[in-house]
Amino acid sequence: MALVPRKKKRKDPALSLDGDAPVGVVKFSEVGIFLVERKMGSSRRSFLTELARKKGFRVEEQMSESVTHVVSENNTGHEVLELLEKQTGICTTEFTAALVDITWFTESMGAGKPLELENRHLLQVKRAAARTNVVPIAPYACQRRTTLDNKNRLLTDALEILAENAELSANEGRYLAFTRASSVLKSLPYNVTKMDDLREVPNLGDHSRKVIKEILEDGTCSEAQNLIQSERFQTLKQFASIFGVGVKTADKWFREGLRTLDELRSSKVKLTKEQEAGLLYYEDLIKPVTKAEADLIRQIVEATVHRFLSAAVVTLTGGFRRGKEYGHDVDILITHQEEGKEEGLIFQVISSLTAQDIILYDDIIDNSYHEWKSKETEKFDHFAKCLSIFKLQKEMVNNIEPSRSCRKDSSAENEPRRSGLGSHAGTIQLITAAAAKEKNWKAVRVDLVVAPYGQYAYALLGWTGSRLFERDLRRYAKHFKHMSLNSHSLFDNKQSKFLPAATEEEIFAHLGLDYIPPQERNA
Numbered sequence: 001m002a003l004v005p006r007k008k009k010r011k012d013p014a015l016s017l018d019g020d021a022p023v024g025v026v027k028f029s030e031v032g033i034f035l036v037e038r039k040m041g042s043s044r045r046s047f048l049t050e051l052a053r054k055k056g057f058r059v060e061e062q063m064s065e066s067v068t069h070v071v072s073e074n075n076t077g078h079e080v081l082e083l084l085e086k087q088t089g090i091c092t093t094e095f096t097a098a099l100v101d102i103t104w105f106t107e108s109m110g111a112g113k114p115l116e117l118e119n120r121h122l123l124q125v126k127r128a129a130a131r132t133n134v135v136p137i138a139p140y141a142c143q144r145r146t147t148l149d150n151k152n153r154l155l156t157d158a159l160e161i162l163a164e165n166a167e168l169s170a171n172e173g174r175y176l177a178f179t180r181a182s183s184v185l186k187s188l189p190y191n192v193t194k195m196d197d198l199r200e201v202p203n204l205g206d207h208s209r210k211v212i213k214e215i216l217e218d219g220t221c222s223e224a225q226n227l228i229q230s231e232r233f234q235t236l237k238q239f240a241s242i243f244g245v246g247v248k249t250a251d252k253w254f255r256e257g258l259r260t261l262d263e264l265r266s267s268k269v270k271l272t273k274e275q276e277a278g279l280l281y282y283e284d285l286i287k288p289v290t291k292a293e294a295d296l297i298r299q300i301v302e303a304t305v306h307r308f309l310s311a312a313v314v315t316l317t318g319g320f321r322r323g324k325e326y327g328h329d330v331d332i333l334i335t336h337q338e339e340g341k342e343e344g345l346i347f348q349v350i351s352s353l354t355a356q357d358i359i360l361y362d363d364i365i366d367n368s369y370h371e372w373k374s375k376e377t378e379k380f381d382h383f384a385k386c387l388s389i390f391k392l393q394k395e396m397v398n399n400i401e402p403s404r405s406c407r408k409d410s411s412a413e414n415e416p417r418r419s420g421l422g423s424h425a426g427t428i429q430l431i432t433a434a435a436a437k438e439k440n441w442k443a444v445r446v447d448l449v450v451a452p453y454g455q456y457a458y459a460l461l462g463w464t465g466s467r468l469f470e471r472d473l474r475r476y477a478k479h480f481k482h483m484s485l486n487s488h489s490l491f492d493n494k495q496s497k498f499l500p501a502a503t504e505e506e507i508f509a510h511l512g513l514d515y516i517p518p519q520e521r522n523a
Helices: 042-054 077-088 102-111 153-168 172-187 206-218 222-229 231-240 247-255 261-266 273-280 291-308 345-355 394-400 433-438 453-464 467-481 504-511
Strands: 028-035 057-059 069-072 098-101 313-316 330-335 359-365 384-393 441-450 483-485 490-492
Touching: 028 042, 042 057, 042 102, 069 077, 069 102, 077 098, 098 102, 153 172, 153 206, 153 222, 153 231, 153 247, 172 206, 172 467, 206 222, 222 231, 231 247, 261 273, 273 359, 291 313, 291 330, 291 345, 291 384, 291 394, 291 441, 330 345, 330 453, 345 359, 345 384, 345 441, 384 394, 394 441, 453 467, 453 504, 467 483, 467 504, 483 504, 490 504
Parallel strands: 028 057, 028 069, 069 098, 330 441
Antiparallel strands: 313 330, 359 384, 384 441, 483 490
Protein backbone atom coordinates (compact mmCIF):
# COMPACT_ATOMS: atom_id res chain seq x y z
CA MET A 1 0.00 0.00 0.00
CA ALA A 2 1.35 3.41 -0.95
CA LEU A 3 2.11 5.75 1.85
CA VAL A 4 -0.02 8.86 1.98
CA PRO A 5 2.30 11.87 1.87
CA ARG A 6 2.23 14.02 5.00
CA LYS A 7 0.46 17.29 4.53
CA LYS A 8 2.81 20.19 5.09
CA LYS A 9 1.78 22.57 7.83
CA ARG A 10 0.86 25.92 6.30
CA LYS A 11 3.22 28.66 7.38
CA ASP A 12 1.62 31.46 9.37
CA PRO A 13 2.24 34.64 7.31
CA ALA A 14 2.23 36.65 10.53
CA LEU A 15 5.43 34.87 11.58
CA SER A 16 7.35 35.48 8.37
CA LEU A 17 10.66 37.34 8.45
CA ASP A 18 10.49 38.29 4.78
CA GLY A 19 9.94 41.80 3.49
CA ASP A 20 10.05 43.61 6.81
CA ALA A 21 11.85 46.77 7.96
CA PRO A 22 15.51 46.43 9.00
CA VAL A 23 16.18 45.64 12.64
CA GLY A 24 16.67 48.81 14.67
CA VAL A 25 13.93 50.96 13.11
CA VAL A 26 11.43 51.28 15.96
CA LYS A 27 7.96 52.30 14.80
CA PHE A 28 6.06 51.69 18.05
CA SER A 29 8.28 53.07 20.83
CA GLU A 30 5.32 53.44 23.21
CA VAL A 31 4.96 49.64 23.36
CA GLY A 32 7.67 47.62 25.11
CA ILE A 33 7.50 43.82 24.82
CA PHE A 34 9.15 41.27 27.09
CA LEU A 35 8.98 37.62 25.98
CA VAL A 36 8.91 35.07 28.80
CA GLU A 37 11.30 32.25 27.92
CA ARG A 38 9.71 29.68 30.25
CA LYS A 39 7.95 26.96 28.15
CA MET A 40 8.69 29.05 25.03
CA GLY A 41 12.34 28.07 24.78
CA SER A 42 15.36 30.19 23.99
CA SER A 43 15.50 29.50 20.24
CA ARG A 44 11.81 30.35 19.69
CA ARG A 45 12.18 33.42 21.90
CA SER A 46 15.14 34.58 19.79
CA PHE A 47 13.17 34.01 16.59
CA LEU A 48 10.14 35.96 17.87
CA THR A 49 12.38 38.76 19.14
CA GLU A 50 13.99 39.15 15.71
CA LEU A 51 10.59 38.99 14.02
CA ALA A 52 9.09 41.71 16.19
CA ARG A 53 12.09 44.00 15.79
CA LYS A 54 12.01 43.61 12.01
CA LYS A 55 8.38 44.73 12.11
CA GLY A 56 9.25 47.84 14.13
CA PHE A 57 8.38 46.67 17.65
CA ARG A 58 10.54 47.41 20.69
CA VAL A 59 11.51 44.16 22.45
CA GLU A 60 13.39 44.29 25.77
CA GLU A 61 15.87 41.55 26.72
CA GLN A 62 15.34 42.21 30.44
CA MET A 63 12.23 43.06 32.44
CA SER A 64 12.17 46.78 33.21
CA GLU A 65 9.79 49.69 33.80
CA SER A 66 9.71 50.43 30.05
CA VAL A 67 7.96 47.09 29.40
CA THR A 68 4.23 47.48 28.72
CA HIS A 69 3.37 43.95 27.52
CA VAL A 70 4.71 40.70 29.01
CA VAL A 71 4.11 37.94 26.45
CA SER A 72 3.88 34.33 27.62
CA GLU A 73 3.17 30.99 25.99
CA ASN A 74 1.47 28.15 27.88
CA ASN A 75 1.85 29.80 31.30
CA THR A 76 -0.80 31.06 33.69
CA GLY A 77 -0.76 34.67 34.87
CA HIS A 78 0.13 33.53 38.36
CA GLU A 79 3.10 31.49 37.05
CA VAL A 80 4.40 34.50 35.11
CA LEU A 81 4.14 36.86 38.09
CA GLU A 82 5.80 34.32 40.37
CA LEU A 83 8.67 33.90 37.88
CA LEU A 84 9.19 37.65 37.45
CA GLU A 85 9.16 38.27 41.18
CA LYS A 86 11.80 35.59 41.67
CA GLN A 87 13.99 36.92 38.83
CA THR A 88 13.64 40.68 39.28
CA GLY A 89 12.35 41.37 42.79
CA ILE A 90 9.24 43.08 41.38
CA CYS A 91 6.44 42.05 43.68
CA THR A 92 3.09 41.01 42.24
CA THR A 93 1.09 43.79 43.86
CA GLU A 94 3.06 46.55 42.11
CA PHE A 95 3.18 44.93 38.68
CA THR A 96 1.80 47.31 36.02
CA ALA A 97 2.61 45.80 32.60
CA ALA A 98 -0.12 43.79 30.84
CA LEU A 99 0.24 39.99 31.05
CA VAL A 100 -0.76 38.72 27.62
CA ASP A 101 -0.97 35.42 25.80
CA ILE A 102 1.11 34.70 22.69
CA THR A 103 -2.05 35.16 20.58
CA TRP A 104 -1.85 38.94 21.05
CA PHE A 105 1.74 38.85 19.81
CA THR A 106 1.05 36.77 16.68
CA GLU A 107 -2.06 38.80 15.80
CA SER A 108 -0.11 42.04 16.23
CA MET A 109 2.65 40.70 13.99
CA GLY A 110 0.06 39.83 11.35
CA ALA A 111 -1.51 43.29 11.58
CA GLY A 112 1.91 44.97 11.50
CA LYS A 113 1.01 47.08 14.52
CA PRO A 114 0.26 46.59 18.24
CA LEU A 115 -3.40 45.66 18.63
CA GLU A 116 -5.71 46.90 21.35
CA LEU A 117 -5.92 44.41 24.20
CA GLU A 118 -9.05 42.32 24.49
CA ASN A 119 -10.08 40.12 27.42
CA ARG A 120 -9.17 36.98 25.45
CA HIS A 121 -5.56 38.21 25.23
CA LEU A 122 -5.10 38.73 28.95
CA LEU A 123 -3.71 36.13 31.34
CA GLN A 124 -5.92 35.86 34.38
CA VAL A 125 -4.48 36.18 37.86
CA LYS A 126 -6.41 35.08 40.92
CA ARG A 127 -6.38 37.76 43.57
CA ALA A 128 -6.91 37.18 47.26
CA ALA A 129 -10.30 38.34 48.46
CA ALA A 130 -10.05 41.74 50.08
CA ARG A 131 -10.95 42.14 53.73
CA THR A 132 -13.87 44.35 54.63
CA ASN A 133 -13.35 47.68 56.43
CA VAL A 134 -9.84 48.00 54.99
CA VAL A 135 -8.85 51.16 53.15
CA PRO A 136 -6.88 50.07 50.04
CA ILE A 137 -3.31 51.33 49.77
CA ALA A 138 -2.42 52.64 46.31
CA PRO A 139 0.59 50.95 44.64
CA TYR A 140 2.05 54.17 43.20
CA ALA A 141 3.75 56.72 45.46
CA CYS A 142 2.10 59.55 43.49
CA GLN A 143 -1.30 58.21 44.59
CA ARG A 144 -0.39 58.18 48.28
CA ARG A 145 0.08 60.98 50.80
CA THR A 146 3.36 60.53 52.66
CA THR A 147 4.27 63.03 55.37
CA LEU A 148 7.44 63.18 57.47
CA ASP A 149 5.54 61.44 60.30
CA ASN A 150 6.90 57.95 59.70
CA LYS A 151 5.24 55.56 62.15
CA ASN A 152 7.34 52.58 61.06
CA ARG A 153 10.87 53.94 61.14
CA LEU A 154 12.42 50.78 62.58
CA LEU A 155 11.15 48.83 59.59
CA THR A 156 11.94 51.44 56.95
CA ASP A 157 15.47 52.09 58.26
CA ALA A 158 16.37 48.42 57.74
CA LEU A 159 14.80 48.29 54.28
CA GLU A 160 16.63 51.48 53.26
CA ILE A 161 19.96 49.95 54.29
CA LEU A 162 19.21 46.98 52.03
CA ALA A 163 18.13 49.37 49.27
CA GLU A 164 21.31 51.40 49.61
CA ASN A 165 23.43 48.26 49.42
CA ALA A 166 21.57 47.18 46.28
CA GLU A 167 22.20 50.59 44.72
CA LEU A 168 25.88 50.42 45.64
CA SER A 169 25.94 47.00 43.98
CA ALA A 170 24.27 48.40 40.83
CA ASN A 171 21.28 46.08 41.29
CA GLU A 172 18.43 48.35 40.27
CA GLY A 173 15.73 45.69 40.60
CA ARG A 174 16.51 44.96 44.24
CA TYR A 175 17.04 48.67 44.94
CA LEU A 176 13.56 49.51 43.66
CA ALA A 177 11.95 46.56 45.44
CA PHE A 178 13.31 47.61 48.86
CA THR A 179 12.75 51.33 48.19
CA ARG A 180 9.10 50.79 47.27
CA ALA A 181 8.58 48.56 50.27
CA SER A 182 10.03 51.24 52.54
CA SER A 183 7.99 53.93 50.82
CA VAL A 184 4.64 52.24 51.29
CA LEU A 185 5.40 51.63 54.99
CA LYS A 186 6.14 55.35 55.41
CA SER A 187 2.69 56.19 54.10
CA LEU A 188 0.81 53.97 56.57
CA PRO A 189 -1.17 55.93 59.18
CA TYR A 190 -0.58 53.23 61.81
CA ASN A 191 2.23 51.31 63.49
CA VAL A 192 2.77 47.84 62.10
CA THR A 193 2.86 45.42 65.03
CA LYS A 194 2.10 42.09 63.32
CA MET A 195 2.32 40.67 59.81
CA ASP A 196 -1.47 40.57 59.54
CA ASP A 197 -1.37 44.41 59.49
CA LEU A 198 0.25 44.16 56.04
CA ARG A 199 -2.21 41.78 54.40
CA GLU A 200 -3.57 44.39 51.97
CA VAL A 201 -0.40 46.47 51.63
CA PRO A 202 1.15 46.49 48.10
CA ASN A 203 4.83 46.59 47.06
CA LEU A 204 5.99 44.09 49.67
CA GLY A 205 7.91 41.22 48.10
CA ASP A 206 8.96 38.04 49.87
CA HIS A 207 12.36 39.41 50.88
CA SER A 208 10.90 42.62 52.33
CA ARG A 209 8.26 40.65 54.25
CA LYS A 210 10.98 38.40 55.64
CA VAL A 211 12.88 41.47 56.90
CA ILE A 212 9.74 42.95 58.47
CA LYS A 213 8.81 39.66 60.12
CA GLU A 214 12.29 39.32 61.66
CA ILE A 215 12.17 42.86 63.06
CA LEU A 216 8.68 42.37 64.52
CA GLU A 217 9.81 39.14 66.19
CA ASP A 218 13.42 39.95 67.18
CA GLY A 219 13.56 43.75 67.14
CA THR A 220 16.33 43.86 64.54
CA CYS A 221 17.28 42.71 61.03
CA SER A 222 20.42 40.58 61.01
CA GLU A 223 21.01 41.18 57.29
CA ALA A 224 21.00 44.96 57.73
CA GLN A 225 23.23 44.74 60.82
CA ASN A 226 25.74 42.59 58.96
CA LEU A 227 25.79 45.06 56.07
CA ILE A 228 26.46 48.03 58.35
CA GLN A 229 29.50 46.22 59.74
CA SER A 230 30.84 45.01 56.39
CA GLU A 231 33.96 46.67 55.03
CA ARG A 232 32.64 46.82 51.48
CA PHE A 233 29.40 48.56 52.42
CA GLN A 234 31.14 51.09 54.67
CA THR A 235 33.80 51.87 52.07
CA LEU A 236 31.45 52.20 49.09
CA LYS A 237 29.04 54.31 51.15
CA GLN A 238 31.85 56.69 52.12
CA PHE A 239 33.32 56.95 48.62
CA ALA A 240 29.88 57.45 47.02
CA SER A 241 29.16 60.27 49.48
CA ILE A 242 31.97 62.33 47.93
CA PHE A 243 30.59 65.05 45.65
CA GLY A 244 31.13 63.93 42.06
CA VAL A 245 31.65 60.23 42.82
CA GLY A 246 29.15 57.68 41.52
CA VAL A 247 28.61 54.02 42.36
CA LYS A 248 30.81 52.72 39.53
CA THR A 249 33.74 54.91 40.55
CA ALA A 250 33.37 53.98 44.22
CA ASP A 251 33.35 50.28 43.34
CA LYS A 252 36.38 50.72 41.06
CA TRP A 253 38.38 52.34 43.87
CA PHE A 254 37.35 49.56 46.27
CA ARG A 255 38.48 46.89 43.80
CA GLU A 256 41.79 48.73 43.46
CA GLY A 257 42.34 48.25 47.20
CA LEU A 258 41.44 51.71 48.51
CA ARG A 259 39.56 51.73 51.80
CA THR A 260 39.79 55.23 53.37
CA LEU A 261 39.76 58.86 52.31
CA ASP A 262 43.38 59.23 53.41
CA GLU A 263 44.36 56.33 51.14
CA LEU A 264 42.43 57.98 48.31
CA ARG A 265 44.14 61.32 48.90
CA SER A 266 47.61 59.75 48.92
CA SER A 267 46.93 57.49 45.91
CA LYS A 268 47.72 58.28 42.28
CA VAL A 269 44.06 58.10 41.31
CA LYS A 270 43.21 60.85 38.81
CA LEU A 271 40.27 62.86 40.11
CA THR A 272 37.92 65.14 38.20
CA LYS A 273 37.67 68.79 39.28
CA GLU A 274 34.32 67.97 40.85
CA GLN A 275 35.78 65.06 42.83
CA GLU A 276 38.75 67.18 43.93
CA ALA A 277 36.31 69.72 45.35
CA GLY A 278 34.23 66.98 46.96
CA LEU A 279 37.28 65.53 48.68
CA LEU A 280 38.65 68.93 49.68
CA TYR A 281 35.43 70.04 51.41
CA TYR A 282 34.27 66.53 52.41
CA GLU A 283 33.98 67.18 56.16
CA ASP A 284 31.64 70.11 55.57
CA LEU A 285 29.62 68.53 52.79
CA ILE A 286 28.67 65.42 54.78
CA LYS A 287 27.20 67.57 57.55
CA PRO A 288 23.44 68.12 57.28
CA VAL A 289 22.32 71.46 55.93
CA THR A 290 19.77 73.14 58.19
CA LYS A 291 16.57 74.82 56.99
CA ALA A 292 17.93 78.13 58.31
CA GLU A 293 21.07 77.73 56.20
CA ALA A 294 18.98 76.84 53.15
CA ASP A 295 16.75 79.91 53.65
CA LEU A 296 19.82 82.13 53.98
CA ILE A 297 21.31 80.77 50.76
CA ARG A 298 18.02 81.36 48.95
CA GLN A 299 18.03 84.99 50.17
CA ILE A 300 21.62 85.45 48.96
CA VAL A 301 20.78 84.00 45.55
CA GLU A 302 17.56 86.01 45.27
CA ALA A 303 19.36 89.28 46.05
CA THR A 304 21.96 88.51 43.38
CA VAL A 305 19.39 87.43 40.79
CA HIS A 306 17.35 90.59 41.33
CA ARG A 307 20.38 92.71 40.42
CA PHE A 308 19.91 91.44 36.89
CA LEU A 309 16.19 90.58 36.79
CA SER A 310 14.19 92.37 39.47
CA ALA A 311 10.98 90.42 38.81
CA ALA A 312 12.57 86.95 38.72
CA VAL A 313 11.08 84.24 40.93
CA VAL A 314 13.52 82.33 43.17
CA THR A 315 12.14 79.20 44.87
CA LEU A 316 13.67 76.78 47.36
CA THR A 317 12.88 73.25 46.17
CA GLY A 318 13.95 69.70 47.11
CA GLY A 319 13.43 68.28 50.58
CA PHE A 320 13.15 71.71 52.19
CA ARG A 321 10.08 72.49 50.08
CA ARG A 322 8.65 69.19 51.34
CA GLY A 323 8.96 70.40 54.94
CA LYS A 324 12.30 68.91 55.98
CA GLU A 325 14.43 70.64 58.60
CA TYR A 326 17.67 69.06 57.36
CA GLY A 327 19.02 67.99 53.99
CA HIS A 328 22.14 67.07 52.04
CA ASP A 329 22.18 70.10 49.74
CA VAL A 330 20.19 73.11 48.61
CA ASP A 331 18.20 73.16 45.35
CA ILE A 332 17.00 76.53 44.02
CA LEU A 333 14.79 77.08 40.96
CA ILE A 334 14.81 80.42 39.10
CA THR A 335 12.42 81.71 36.43
CA HIS A 336 10.96 84.92 34.98
CA GLN A 337 7.43 85.50 33.69
CA GLU A 338 8.74 87.11 30.52
CA GLU A 339 10.12 84.04 28.77
CA GLY A 340 13.55 84.56 27.26
CA LYS A 341 14.66 87.02 29.92
CA GLU A 342 16.21 84.15 31.87
CA GLU A 343 18.68 83.21 29.12
CA GLY A 344 22.29 83.78 30.18
CA LEU A 345 21.21 84.59 33.73
CA ILE A 346 23.10 81.69 35.32
CA PHE A 347 26.44 83.05 34.07
CA GLN A 348 25.71 86.53 35.43
CA VAL A 349 24.63 85.20 38.83
CA ILE A 350 27.65 82.92 39.32
CA SER A 351 30.04 85.68 38.18
CA SER A 352 28.54 88.05 40.75
CA LEU A 353 28.56 85.46 43.57
CA THR A 354 32.19 84.64 42.76
CA ALA A 355 33.08 88.33 43.03
CA GLN A 356 31.38 88.33 46.46
CA ASP A 357 33.73 85.48 47.56
CA ILE A 358 30.76 83.11 47.97
CA ILE A 359 31.60 80.44 45.38
CA LEU A 360 34.16 77.74 46.24
CA TYR A 361 33.40 75.56 43.21
CA ASP A 362 31.15 75.94 40.20
CA ASP A 363 30.26 73.93 37.13
CA ILE A 364 27.90 75.79 34.83
CA ILE A 365 25.89 73.79 32.30
CA ASP A 366 24.07 75.83 29.68
CA ASN A 367 20.64 74.68 28.52
CA SER A 368 20.62 71.95 25.87
CA TYR A 369 17.09 72.20 24.51
CA HIS A 370 18.37 71.82 20.93
CA GLU A 371 19.70 68.33 21.78
CA TRP A 372 16.56 67.22 23.57
CA LYS A 373 13.80 65.07 22.07
CA SER A 374 10.99 66.70 24.00
CA LYS A 375 8.60 63.73 23.86
CA GLU A 376 11.00 61.44 25.72
CA THR A 377 11.15 60.74 29.43
CA GLU A 378 14.69 61.20 30.66
CA LYS A 379 16.46 60.93 33.98
CA PHE A 380 18.08 64.37 33.69
CA ASP A 381 16.67 67.65 32.44
CA HIS A 382 18.08 70.13 29.95
CA PHE A 383 17.82 73.36 31.94
CA ALA A 384 20.67 75.81 32.40
CA LYS A 385 22.11 75.07 35.82
CA CYS A 386 25.11 75.37 38.06
CA LEU A 387 26.34 72.64 40.38
CA SER A 388 28.22 74.58 43.02
CA ILE A 389 29.69 74.73 46.49
CA PHE A 390 28.88 77.87 48.47
CA LYS A 391 31.07 79.46 51.11
CA LEU A 392 28.52 80.24 53.82
CA GLN A 393 29.70 82.53 56.62
CA LYS A 394 28.80 80.98 59.97
CA GLU A 395 28.14 84.34 61.64
CA MET A 396 25.43 85.04 59.05
CA VAL A 397 23.70 81.79 60.00
CA ASN A 398 24.07 82.47 63.73
CA ASN A 399 22.31 85.81 63.29
CA ILE A 400 19.15 84.12 62.03
CA GLU A 401 19.28 80.76 63.79
CA PRO A 402 19.30 80.11 67.55
CA SER A 403 22.48 78.39 68.68
CA ARG A 404 21.99 74.65 68.81
CA SER A 405 23.90 71.52 68.05
CA CYS A 406 23.11 70.17 64.60
CA ARG A 407 22.11 66.56 64.88
CA LYS A 408 21.77 64.51 61.72
CA ASP A 409 18.13 64.74 60.79
CA SER A 410 16.49 61.34 60.89
CA SER A 411 14.17 62.52 58.16
CA ALA A 412 16.96 63.56 55.80
CA GLU A 413 16.74 61.58 52.60
CA ASN A 414 18.99 58.56 52.48
CA GLU A 415 19.98 59.31 48.91
CA PRO A 416 23.44 59.58 47.38
CA ARG A 417 24.27 63.09 46.19
CA ARG A 418 23.58 63.83 42.57
CA SER A 419 26.74 63.18 40.61
CA GLY A 420 27.69 66.05 38.33
CA LEU A 421 26.29 66.44 34.85
CA GLY A 422 28.95 68.97 33.93
CA SER A 423 30.31 69.23 30.43
CA HIS A 424 33.33 71.24 31.47
CA ALA A 425 35.62 71.54 34.48
CA GLY A 426 34.69 74.00 37.21
CA THR A 427 36.79 76.26 39.39
CA ILE A 428 37.95 75.45 42.91
CA GLN A 429 38.97 77.89 45.62
CA LEU A 430 41.72 76.09 47.56
CA ILE A 431 42.41 76.36 51.27
CA THR A 432 45.21 75.01 53.41
CA ALA A 433 44.65 72.38 56.09
CA ALA A 434 45.62 74.89 58.79
CA ALA A 435 43.17 77.47 57.50
CA ALA A 436 40.42 74.87 57.36
CA LYS A 437 40.62 74.33 61.11
CA GLU A 438 40.21 78.05 61.83
CA LYS A 439 37.79 78.96 59.09
CA ASN A 440 34.63 80.83 60.01
CA TRP A 441 32.58 79.48 57.14
CA LYS A 442 30.95 76.25 56.01
CA ALA A 443 31.00 74.67 52.54
CA VAL A 444 27.48 73.84 51.31
CA ARG A 445 26.36 72.08 48.13
CA VAL A 446 23.99 74.25 46.09
CA ASP A 447 22.29 73.52 42.75
CA LEU A 448 20.91 76.53 40.87
CA VAL A 449 18.47 75.75 38.06
CA VAL A 450 17.04 78.26 35.56
CA ALA A 451 13.80 77.30 33.77
CA PRO A 452 11.74 79.15 31.13
CA TYR A 453 8.40 80.26 32.55
CA GLY A 454 6.43 78.00 30.19
CA GLN A 455 8.17 74.97 31.75
CA TYR A 456 8.35 76.29 35.31
CA ALA A 457 5.47 74.22 36.75
CA TYR A 458 7.01 70.99 35.42
CA ALA A 459 10.47 72.01 36.64
CA LEU A 460 9.08 72.84 40.09
CA LEU A 461 7.37 69.45 40.29
CA GLY A 462 10.48 67.61 39.11
CA TRP A 463 12.93 69.38 41.42
CA THR A 464 10.70 69.08 44.51
CA GLY A 465 10.92 65.27 44.71
CA SER A 466 11.09 62.90 46.37
CA ARG A 467 12.96 60.60 43.98
CA LEU A 468 10.46 57.77 44.19
CA PHE A 469 7.47 60.12 44.03
CA GLU A 470 8.81 61.59 40.76
CA ARG A 471 9.68 58.17 39.38
CA ASP A 472 6.20 56.84 40.10
CA LEU A 473 4.62 59.94 38.55
CA ARG A 474 6.44 59.20 35.29
CA ARG A 475 5.52 55.49 35.50
CA TYR A 476 1.88 56.29 36.18
CA ALA A 477 1.74 58.79 33.30
CA LYS A 478 3.22 56.23 30.90
CA HIS A 479 1.36 53.08 31.91
CA PHE A 480 -2.07 54.48 32.71
CA LYS A 481 -2.36 57.67 30.66
CA HIS A 482 -0.07 56.92 27.70
CA MET A 483 1.70 60.19 28.41
CA SER A 484 5.38 61.12 28.64
CA LEU A 485 6.24 63.23 31.70
CA ASN A 486 9.55 64.92 32.48
CA SER A 487 10.74 68.15 34.12
CA HIS A 488 9.99 70.11 30.95
CA SER A 489 6.57 68.97 29.78
CA LEU A 490 3.76 66.42 29.58
CA PHE A 491 3.13 64.91 26.15
CA ASP A 492 -0.10 63.07 25.36
CA ASN A 493 0.91 60.23 23.03
CA LYS A 494 -2.69 59.50 21.99
CA GLN A 495 -3.48 63.09 21.02
CA SER A 496 0.11 63.79 19.87
CA LYS A 497 0.26 67.11 21.68
CA PHE A 498 1.85 68.79 24.69
CA LEU A 499 -0.33 69.68 27.67
CA PRO A 500 0.52 73.14 29.03
CA ALA A 501 0.41 73.79 32.77
CA ALA A 502 0.92 76.97 34.77
CA THR A 503 0.76 75.21 38.16
CA GLU A 504 1.48 71.81 39.70
CA GLU A 505 -2.25 71.40 40.31
CA GLU A 506 -2.86 71.52 36.55
CA ILE A 507 -0.28 68.77 35.96
CA PHE A 508 -2.01 66.48 38.48
CA ALA A 509 -5.34 67.29 36.80
CA HIS A 510 -3.93 66.32 33.38
CA LEU A 511 -2.94 62.96 34.88
CA GLY A 512 -6.30 62.44 36.58
CA LEU A 513 -4.66 62.37 40.02
CA ASP A 514 -5.67 64.10 43.23
CA TYR A 515 -3.30 66.99 43.91
CA ILE A 516 -0.73 66.12 46.57
CA PRO A 517 1.02 69.12 48.19
CA PRO A 518 4.83 69.07 48.60
CA GLN A 519 4.64 68.26 52.33
CA GLU A 520 2.95 64.95 51.46
CA ARG A 521 5.41 63.81 48.76
CA ASN A 522 8.01 62.37 51.13
CA ALA A 523 7.88 58.92 49.57
